[in-house]
Amino acid sequence: MLVGVDCGTQSTKVVILDPALGRIVAQGQRSHELHEGANGRREQDPADWIRALEGAFDDALAAGQIDPQHIQAIGISGQQHGMVALGADGMPLYPAKLWCDTETSEHNAALIEALGGERGCLDALGLVLQTGYTASKVAWLREQHPELYQQIATLLLPHDYLNFWLTGERVTERGDASGTGYFDTRRQQWHQEIFHLIAPELDARRVLPRIIESHAPAGRIRSEIAARFGLREDVIVSSGGGDNMMSAIGTGNIAPGRVTLSMGTSGTVCAWSTDYPDGCDSQVASFSSSDGGWLPLVCTMNVTSATTRVREMFDLDITAFSAQVASSPRGAQGVQVLPFFNGERVPMLPRAEASFHGLDSRNTTPANLCRATMEGASYGLRYALECLGPLGANARQIRVVGGGAKSPLWRQMLADILNVEVVCPQVSEAAALGAAIQAAWCLGLQQGNEVTLNGLCERWVILDLSTRTLPEAAGVADYRSGYTRYRTLLEEVHGIAVGATVD
Template sequence: MYLGIDCGTQGTKVVILDAEQGHICGEGYAPHALISDANGRREQAPQWWIDAFEQAYRQALAQAGIDSQAIRGIGVSGQQHGLVVLDASGAVIRPAKLWCDTETAPQNAELLALLGGEEGSRARLGLTLATGYTLSKLLWLKQHEPETFGRIAHILLPHDYINYWLTGEIAAEYGDASGTGYFDIRSRRWVPEVLALIAPDGQLERALPPLREAHQAVGFVRPELAARLGLGSQVRVSSGGGDNMMGAIGTGNMSAGIVTLSLGTSGTLYAFSDQTPGQEGSGLLAPFCSSSNGWLPLICTMNLTSAANAVRELFGLNLDDFNRAAAKAPIGCEGITLLPFFNGERVPALPNASGSLLGLNMQNLTPANLCRGVLEGTSFGLRYGLDLMRDAGIEVRQIRLIGGGAKSALWRQMIADIMQAPVICPRIGEAAALGAAIQAIWCDGHAKGLSVSLESLCERYVVLDEDSGLNPDPESVLAYEAAYARYRQSLSARHGL
């Protein structure tokens, strides 16, 4: 038995994977609160993650009906880019600033200029700094909370922190480290001279965790914690990784032509590559390292189900009624275009943008058009990102859909038509948690000297739901192309893109 943990923005999921039978035998979930304000602040207390994990773990254990002593390994997936700072005693200093925190946009712009713009950033790091990456959060802390900044002894990402809590070991791995802004994705090394732009005295360099390769375990669960959780004395904790990296494993995204699309709080698109990224292509395409010792070119949009839920709640609709309303409206929403940048936006790079509802008249102002409009607007943002991936030479033969939005047949067909590619869902929708459990098996095998490939494990444990598969409808493709062209014209007119 192997445990997979996914610490996301809205909550923590836990799955128990029966490695011998090849299926999930127990699942649990607990939500997180969110600290937010109109300035773009988005924070969480790391203790909330721990409390949620323990609650979800006990749910999963009860559902599985197994002896917890049978659990042999744990893998952790975490929301990327979050900043967890510890003092010299290993205590958390302040709430973690999250990936969706946009009040650090001025600091990101300042650092990008110091690096020499996009060209300088890509030369130094292999990618372009973006608002939401960890680096700008550090500068924000120095400028706004200097006393807190002065106490920093360790800098961790969310999944690193959970690994630390589990094992007592401080470490990081290449995939999640890719999104910090102070890591070179080509050489797979920290770049301390970038941190020196913030702290020339070397304070931040000294606070960096040692790096591990994806197949290397972090350590064993601490004895006192193992006793509290009912675990054995030798439960190995894998390297883990960011939620997108674990989602790639959990969807079997291990070869060219497969693209994973997550319809979650945010929208993410990523593909596998075994080639060291070059300097060509858009700076908005983040060529992160994967957590499988390859690379994971990735696009992230900040507004997806969060935007859809905002519109749904505006009309007081439950999820089924929302989907029925959206299905009643025609493609293109009778001329309405929604730019759903309610939390700013990362792709396209508009961190300070607000949402825009365009093309309204007395004939098309209906709940159905607005419900469909938010689905189309968020999907067009993902199409914008997929176009960047295709422009970079990334093949798209099949899109594997995960996240809460993938449960909607309407949205799945919309994605197939807008992206002009077949879509399908894995049977296990909790891809990041499953990926973490699969990676735990991989790391455990490596530590025991066994010859096991991650690809073979994915072939065994990742099963696609053939009933969910959909192909693009030619007539709908043409209608969406017209609506997408209007979306792009609106982007150009309002934001110069």
């Protein structure tokens, strides 16, 4: 048996995969609290992640009536970029600042300037620093809480922290590390000089975790944790990775020509590349993958988070919200939304606010506002896909995951806006599945077997053909016009140039 864990923003999910059956046989899930404050502060207590992992693991074992002695390996997926600063005792010094925290936008701007602007960032790191990355969080802690900053013994990412709890080892892998802002994505190693610029009092060789290969184990499970769950003490914990990297594995996006689109709280669009992805827009995060390649990725901050805000504003459940969207025509009778409730990462607008446009006495209805919000979030995903350049333009199928992907209406909207086929994998928890598959890869190699990640994905990543959605000509035409207006609004309201073409 193999276990995959995904620690996300809203909850931690655990899946148990039976290799003999080739499918997930048990699942568990526990939520954790998000603490929001002024200036875009968004934090969580890492202890909540542990409690959620324990509860979800217990639930999965009970739901599947699994003998824990049959479990051989565990893989961890975690929300990217979060800063977990540990003291010498291995305990967090401060709540984890999350990927969606925008309180550090001024610190990020200062770091970009210190590195010589966008060009300097690309030359040094292979990507442009974003407010969500870990780097500006470290700079913020240094300024705001110098007494805690001085006590830092280790800086970990959320998935690294869970691996540390499971194994006692302070390690990371290149995929998640590439989203810190002090990792050289071309050379695939820590950038010591940039880390010194961010945290001059800290020794990078002491506080940054050791980088291991994606197919290598983070370690073996600690005896206390084995006893807690009734596991054998030889259980391997794989390197794990960021949730986007694990979702790529969990959707089979480990070869050229494939694109994964996640429609969760945020939206991510990523494509796999054998080499460092030259030719993408500078807004693309040229992350490493968690399988030895690269995973150029674009993140938008407002997908289901945007639709949820509007849904709750009208006191609608998901079914009622979908009915409202369906009752409004394409284009929402002229209503358009820039749904930047959480600011925005791409385009880089960390302090942006949501705005509604085209409202008049006839079209200001709940149905139009609901549909326009869903369309606005989807236009943001098209903007993201276009940023990938040839990697996005050459896509012939996009594999979609996340809560939004469960909606047939939204899948059709997305297929029309992107003008490409979309389809869902059978397993919707792609990050947790990817973590379990990576754990199988690691375990097989440790046992001396000739196992490949591609072979494992071919066996266990199965598409749900009932969700296959093709673009409709009328929708493509309507949304081409709608997207043109969306880009015009981006320019008028936020100064984001339309560019030569939007086709």
